[in-house]
Amino acid sequence: MKTTLRMLAGFGVASWALYAGAIPMTFSAAGADPANIQAQVDLYRMALGALNGNVAGSFGSGRREINWDGVPDAFSAPNNLPANFFNVNSPRGVVFGTPGTGFQVSANAGVAPVEFGNIDPSYPSLFETFSAQRLFTSLGSNIVDVSFFIPGSMTPAFTTGFGAVFTDVDFASTSSLQFFGAANNSLGTFFVPAVAGPNPTLSFLGVQFTEGAVVSRVRITSGNQILAAGNTTEDLVALDDFIYGEPRIAQQIPEPATLLLLALSLFTLGAFRLRAAVPVSEAISQIAKQRVEGRQRKRAFV
Numbered sequence: 610m611k612t613t614l615r616m617l618a619g620f621g622v623a624s625w626a627l628y629a630g631a632i633p634m635t636f637s638a639a640g641a642d643p644a645n646i647q648a649q650v651d652l653y654r655m656a657l658g659a660l661n662g663n664v665a666g667s668f669g670s671g672r673r674e675i676n677w678d679g680v681p682d683a684f685s686a687p688n689n690l691p692a693n694f695f696n697v698n699s700p701r702g703v704v705f706g707t708p709g710t711g712f713q714v715s716a717n718a719g720v721a722p723v724e725f726g727n728i729d730p731s732y733p734s735l736f737e738t739f740s741a742q743r744l745f746t747s748l749g750s751n752i753v754d755v756s757f758f759i760p761g762s763m764t765p766a767f768t769t770g771f772g773a774v775f776t777d778v779d780f781a782s783t784s785s786l787q788f789f790g791a792a793n794n795s796l797g798t799f800f801v802p803a804v805a806g807p808n809p810t811l812s813f814l815g816v817q818f819t820e821g822a823v824v825s826r827v828r829i830t831s832g833n834q835i836l837a838a839g840n841t842t843e844d845l846v847a848l849d850d851f852i853y854g855e856p857r858i859a860q861q862i863p864e865p866a867t868l869l870l871l872a873l874s875l876f877t878l879g880a881f882r883l884r885a886a887v888p889v890s891e892a893i894s895q896i897a898k899q900r901v902e903g904r905q906r907k908r909a910f911v
Contacts, residue, residue: 632819633788636772639802639812643739646774646813650739650852653772653815657854665700665761667857673701673760675851677714677743685743686716686727700761702856709750709835715743715847725847728836732845737809739774739849746836746847753829753848757856767791767822769854772815773829778803779844780833786814787828796824815852822859 634656638649654660657672675695684690684698690712695701705712715725724733724744736744747753757766771786778784784801796818804810818824832846 633797633799634770634817634819635799636815636817637802637813639778639804639810641804641806641810642737643811646739646811649815650772650774650813650850653770653813653817653852656815656817657770657852661855663699663701667702667759667766668855669857671855673703673853673855675701675703676740677745677849678740680714680743682717682720685714686721686725688713689748690714690745696758696760696762702758702760702766703851703853704756704758705747706754706756707747707750708752709747711748712745712753713748714745717742725836729838729841731841732836732847735808735841735845736776736847737811738776739811739813744776744847744849746831749835749837751831751833751835751846753831755827755829755851755853757825757853759856759858764858765825766856767859768824768856769822770815770817771824771827771851771853772813773851774849775801775812775814775831776847776849777808777810777844778812778832778846783830783833783844784812784846785830786816787830788816788818788824789826789828790823791825793826811849817854822854822857824854827853 636649636653636656638646640646654672659671661668661671661673679699680690680694684694692705692712695703716723716727721727722730722733723742724736724738725746726733738744755771757768758764759766771788773786775784778801781803782800785798786801787798788796790796799814799816801812801814804812829848831848832844834840834842834845836845836847
């Protein structure tokens with residue numbers, strides 16, 4: 610029974626340690642130009658692994674990136690970007706969602722005003738690119754949900770981490786990345802560093818989960834305003850490069866409630882076995898006692 614208890618205790622400690630091992634590592638920087646964030650972007654890339662090609666299927670490791678610059682003019686401002694463009698047209702294993710009305714990639718020069726000047730003429734003075742020359746935004750909302758799939762399919766997938774470049778983050782604790790696990794449980798919210806001073810500016814935030822591919826979705830909150838004609842109030846934020854771990858199928862760590870349920874079940878089973886074992890041990894003691902008494906009676910007759 611001591612062995613059983615040790616096994617149960619060991620299971621509980623190991624299981625909780627496995628879940629508690631979901632330690633996020635953050636990479637962040639902010640400044641007036643790309644050089645101010647480049648080092649942290651490169652460190653994050655290195656942490657995720659080698660850059661994979663934009664093809665269907667999962668490489669199982671490494672990373673994917675989206676810099677928006679290869680999006681055709683037909684899917685750029687003033688036109689909208691399909692939510693599944695980066696899982697169908699250019700398969701990279703992500704599909705976008707938003708409470709708003711859609712998504713837009715800013716135009717190249719000569720096609721329409723750059724950096725969302727087509728939405729409001731003041732925006733090019735607020736925003737800048739990390740990788741020239743396109744940016745990305747949701748429309749009618751400041752929220753973008755990024756869901757992961759095996760690239761080129763609708764098979765749900767998981768990633769080890771996600772990072773993004775933001776432009777014109779004025780307020781602290783406003784723009785953020787929130788990560789979700791397999792059961793749509795929150796794995797944490799992480800805030801993008803703000804930059805004080807004149808526009809334009811750039812900020813980077815990347816988060817990696819050290820225990821493996823556990824992230825099924827990321828919610829990006831960009832500032833506290835939506836990009837819209839005439840809206841020039843703070844805090845307007847647009848997005849540039851997305852960098853994330855290769856989407857892949859991975860065995861998920863059980864939720865704490867599941868672990869607790871399993872541990873309690875095993876403990877109950879162990880306790881039941883202990884109770885069942887007590888009568889057996891008593892019976893053995895009785896048999897041994899009867900044998901001793903029998904020998905004593907035999908000696909009395911000799």
